[in-house]
Amino acid sequence: MQQHDVDLFVIGGGSGGVRAARIAANHGAKVAIAESANFGGTCVNRGCVPKKLMVYASRFPDQFRASRGYGWTPGEAEFDWSSLITHKDTEISRLEGIYQTNLEKAGVTIHADHAEIIDPHTIELGRSGQRISAGTILIATGGHPTRPDFPGNELAITSDEAFHLPEQPERVLIVGGGYIAVEFAGIFAGLGSEVTQIIRGDHLLRGFDEEVAELLAEHQARRGIKLLRSQGLQRVVQTAEGLRVTANDGFTLDVDTVMLCTGRAPNTRGLGLANVDVKTNERGAIVVDNHGRTNVPSIYAIGDVTDRLNLTPVAIREGQAFADRLYGGMSVADFDYEMVPTAVFSSPEIGTVGLPEHTARQRYPQLKILKTRFRAMTQLFGGLEDQVFIKVLIDAPTDKVVGMHLLGEGVAEMAQLVGVALTANATWSQFRQTVALHPTVAEEIVTLKG
Template identity: 85%
Template structure:
């Protein structure tokens, strides 16, 4: 295409789209971006950031309790939901402003508008009616929570609405067993709600290491979270003092809030994909290769809209790599999606890198499993019951560490650095040759004996 208005038009102002736009502009490309909602996307506005702030808030009761073992006599503490939400909103507004400012400083043209693809090189902006031509179009529109179809589903909330509840519910029913459900169960329970969690299967956190998930379920029960297994939600009706939820076995639960954490779907509606025949899969996700290329040569896609590994840092990495390859002329190595460090901000939290045991056993017949479980010094001295769990998975013949799974306070921070080691193909001998840092929880990893 000759003389387009811009070299790159990015649809979606979340973490991945913003990174791609900024890096492309830094390489000298003329870049425009469109976002119809809030810059920063799900992570900043309705996901990682506000959720982590609420996780921090929910852990204070444990800290108050433990402080007595350390000689403190804390005065009576009163939690105020309104103060938390107000402070959270202030912080989110600040962060969204930073995203906009960084785009402006990079020279990216910003459109607070809905963008629709008209043809392989043309974007139509819904509010202004402006048409913008582009050499390349990048779709980075992310995803949204799904709402299963059953009677009364409109009475439930999703994670989007959970950040804006007018008050802390006394009784909460959470439907789903994934990381979002687990995290919000911990948040509400920690803040004082009575929490029931309903899952279809037998285990929390499908896809994660089942042993770690089982230990987390034990800790949830200790915190008063009631887990109902093998059931699904069939109906919700309004009653005088809240909501009545009916499960598949006929059991009814009277609660104040029902939160649906039953999956997410790609944001592809209204993008005009049919206008250019961009290929999507059976779930509506855009089909793209490891470099983000779709079946239309001028159109790329990254992040959750491709429904591969729906994590903010993955979208950022994909956006950076896309811009470096196309506009920086750089050779960017593919990264291993199986070695992406992942955290679940439950209480206690989970940090994991690599394969879970059930997959590792299929792939590595001579798998060695080393593990330990103990109470850390900080919990033991403070009179808390939380445990630390460490599991290392090693391919016997090569000695390569193929998975490392942690549960306990601070393990998400550990997983980030463990990810460096496993990405570098570290062997168990490399871990064992590393001097332990004492006294820490992390030293238990390098001192494990098998």
């Protein structure tokens, strides 16, 4: 049997790669990992975690306004952008340290370096030139924001740079209608910036339930976010006062910051995939089977670099399953990508599990739809206009719940537990048989009638 320096070499120190490396080492494998930037990847450093902290910050103005209804007399509140960014950076540094510490505790050898695949069992490190042989190579390099090609695109920022702006912009243009775009629109608007959002299509959040997406657009308008539909960007030029944006129809807008949220692409450049003929698709994503195997038997890939379902918990789940199968000798069932709970931390936030209505109607001819829309007690009493929306999709012949879509304060927490029920193939009768927890917003799910 051929001997290698390590049993497993992981390229990429994001959430998925770190989980795979740590679990494989816990199973007794000799593991090394290479990361050329920050451990924790996009989620910890330029994504989920810092974004959620900024979302929290942006919601305080609503809380201050609502507090009067509860008898409080709030004083003058001042927001300091630099203080938020400093505290955010401190927390991110702490979390990155935890990722590295957990790897070290598991016995994983860490290389703070770029890694390139030389052959099916060999990695070369960029700075040192060291070559390491591995029984198996796992690619977990994630993705990066794309930058559309138009004159002046270099003047715009992406989500990567948004977390490090030295000052809060007074006027912001958000380009795109996906979940990153709507989240940052809510963040900047909540913190007091004047926000305009431009989208190529007719609706926000393509692929999500359209009714939920349209209701979010209503709430964004209440928060002063201007939405320009069916528009594209023609050019951006620097002016004495900031940036002048011209849309495809000739409309112009003066802003301080243009933020591009127009999609993400897999990080495959410089990995040496051509050296071993690893197959990629038209978007450059690595093609894998349900277990993360590429067309090269010794090379696997997980997470956003495969462009299947680009969510941090999915990458973690794939990394865990990979390590358990290969090094734990465990039989791990494939999980259903359609039943992954998803949250959009807009204001108000969205939680969704299962199929959106337009997809469910195609698959289930006898689809039953139940829904309700109301103002929750906390908003109503506090004088806020935000609403709650609940939509349940049921396959009538089997009574199986095939989708649930929620909008409102705290619904992401609900979606996690709804995901458990739908993963267990819960029927609507079983939801209805569950005793309501009163007084809560969540009780409206199990008391919904139709």
